[in-house]
Amino acid sequence: MPVRDRCGIFGVYSPHKDYRAAYAVYNGLVSLQHRGQDCCGICVQDGKGLQVETGLGLVSDVFGREKLDSMPGNIAIGHVRYPTTGGGGIKNAQPILMSFTRNDFAFAFNGNIANYPALRKQLMARGLTFMSDSEMELVGMLYSIALNRKDNIYEASREVMEQLDGSYNLLFLDGDGSLYAVRDPQGFKPFVVGKDSKGNVFFASESCALEAVGVKEFRDLKPGEVLKVSKEKGLHGKQAVEPKLITHCMFEFLYFARADSVIEGRLNNDVRKRLGETLARMHPVEADYVVPVPDSGRNFAVGYSRASGIPYEEGLMKNRYIFRTFIMPEQELREKAVRAKLNPVRQIIDGKRIVLVEDSIVRGTTLKAIVQLLRKAGAKEVHVRVGCPPVIAPCYMGMDFPTYKELAAANYSVEEIRKMIGADTLGYTDLKALGEAIGLDGKLCMACLTGKYPLKHTPKKGTPITCC
Numbered sequence: 001m002p003v004r005d006r007c008g009i010f011g012v013y014s015p016h017k018d019y020r021a022a023y024a025v026y027n028g029l030v031s032l033q034h035r036g037q038d039c040c041g042i043c044v045q046d047g048k049g050l051q052v053e054t055g056l057g058l059v060s061d062v063f064g065r066e067k068l069d070s071m072p073g074n075i076a077i078g079h080v081r082y083p084t085t086g087g088g089g090i091k092n093a094q095p096i097l098m099s100f101t102r103n104d105f106a107f108a109f110n111g112n113i114a115n116y117p118a119l120r121k122q123l124m125a126r127g128l129t130f131m132s133d134s135e136m137e138l139v140g141m142l143y144s145i146a147l148n149r150k151d152n153i154y155e156a157s158r159e160v161m162e163q164l165d166g167s168y169n170l171l172f173l174d175g176d177g178s179l180y181a182v183r184d185p186q187g188f189k190p191f192v193v194g195k196d197s198k199g200n201v202f203f204a205s206e207s208c209a210l211e212a213v214g215v216k217e218f219r220d221l222k223p224g225e226v227l228k229v230s231k232e233k234g235l236h237g238k239q240a241v242e243p244k245l246i247t248h249c250m251f252e253f254l255y256f257a258r259a260d261s262v263i264e265g266r267l268n269n270d271v272r273k274r275l276g277e278t279l280a281r282m283h284p285v286e287a288d289y290v291v292p293v294p295d296s297g298r299n300f301a302v303g304y305s306r307a308s309g310i311p312y313e314e315g316l317m318k319n320r321y322i323f324r325t326f327i328m329p330e331q332e333l334r335e336k337a338v339r340a341k342l343n344p345v346r347q348i349i350d351g352k353r354i355v356l357v358e359d360s361i362v363r364g365t366t367l368k369a370i371v372q373l374l375r376k377a378g379a380k381e382v383h384v385r386v387g388c389p390p391v392i393a394p395c396y397m398g399m400d401f402p403t404y405k406e407l408a409a410a411n412y413s414v415e416e417i418r419k420m421i422g423a424d425t426l427g428y429t430d431l432k433a434l435g436e437a438i439g440l441d442g443k444l445c446m447a448c449l450t451g452k453y454p455l456k457h458t459p460k461k462g463t464p465i466t467c468c
């Protein structure tokens with residue numbers, strides 16, 4: 001079973017020899033911790049070679065001061081990894097080291113290669129042996145072949161990109177002390193680059209991580225762009241492939257990326273609030289309070305409250321020391337975690353008509369448990385409003401959605417889902433509202449809402465997600 005990597009990556013190149021890059025990467029990864037908590041790793045280049053340290057758990061658990069002090073070097077990359085069925089554990093931690101004919105490399109990867117099985121088969125038929133099920137290893141092998149033929153990173157990247165179908169952002173270091181960043185030609189996942197006032201160059205999956213290390217100005221890498229930072233030329237790059245179709249993942253704006261991150265010039269907080277306002281216009285209701293599902297529904301709820309005039313209240317308290325339920329692999333675990341994680345504030349809820357606002361419904365089980373919590377706390381009515389239109393299809397580009405069988409909206413009507421979750425009314429936004437809230441002239445992936453995949457090889461309905 002291949003390993004899916006929907007993670008967070010961070011990299012820094014400092015021209016100052018005494019700069020402690022491992023510390024900067026540590027801080028960047030902590031800011032990206034929401035993108036993955038299963039395991040993490042940092043690779044530093046200290047002028048002599050590449051040193052990789054990885055571990056299971058949170059960045060703050062794996063990297064203490066002692067370990068960071070043992071990792072000198074002014075150039076580094078790091079990775080946080082998301083747990084998936086069959087894909088957790090230290091064996092899948094990154095960055096991974098690979099030795100090519102001409103150089104050593106350390107790679108960190110965020111994405112999902114939809115044609116992984118076919119490419120792996122092709123490489124195995126050529127006699128290549130895989131040590132893991134990681135997509136990163138496959139991408140590394142493609143680079144190894146391409147760089148053997150073309151000692152030019154841009155041409156090699158083009159050759160690799162032409163073979164890959166799916167989403168991928170890459171950061172890699174070579175043994176000579178250069179740092180590279182690659183964004184797929186469709187720009188599925190967010191990826192930003194910025195410089196601080198001392199001339200240090202940073203790359204991150206999200207802008208919130210750049211801001212955490214003091215970067216004020218940043219930009220998105222262009223889809224298909226390859227950037228290199230080297231001693232000789234500093235930051236430079238090229239468009240390795242001209243994008244034919246740009247498809248930014250809409251779910252990054254709505255859920256996965258942090259609300260304070262800016263993707264393609266849009267603050268996620270604003271996008272979510274706009275959708276909340278639209279929800280209030282599309283699905284008005286008489287109620288006493290607008291209550292968000294913390295933290296995912298918060299910005300949408302602020303928008304709903306503003307547009308409807310219904311007061312906003314934090315009627316559900318979250319235990320911040322329990323991870324988000326969405327990423328827990330087992331269903332039973334997920335349901336128990338909702339009860340452990342959220343506590344309804346009886347003084348706010350009792351006897352009141354509540355508009356409960358959430359970002360999305362995937363399986364519906366989490367929302368069902370929350371509606372039950374509110375009813376037990378005395379809610380007179382619970383009206384559920386959802387910022388994302390119904391999710392009807394799995395994601396083959398890196399988001400950990402379940403199969404068709406488990407997706408509520410793939411199997412049930414809105415009315416059936418309302419009954420299933422026990423709400424008095426249920427209202428979603430629609431594709432038009434979503435497109436308008438994000439903008440970007442339709443350069444969005446909405447495949448999980450439409451079933452139409454912007455890939456070279458469209459997966460057939462029923463294709464197991466385990467293939468990518």
Ligand code: SF4
Pocket residue numbers: 188248249250251252394395396397398399445446447448449
């Ligand atoms: S299918 Fe959905 S979650 Fe996956 S990349 Fe497209 S928009 Fe994002």
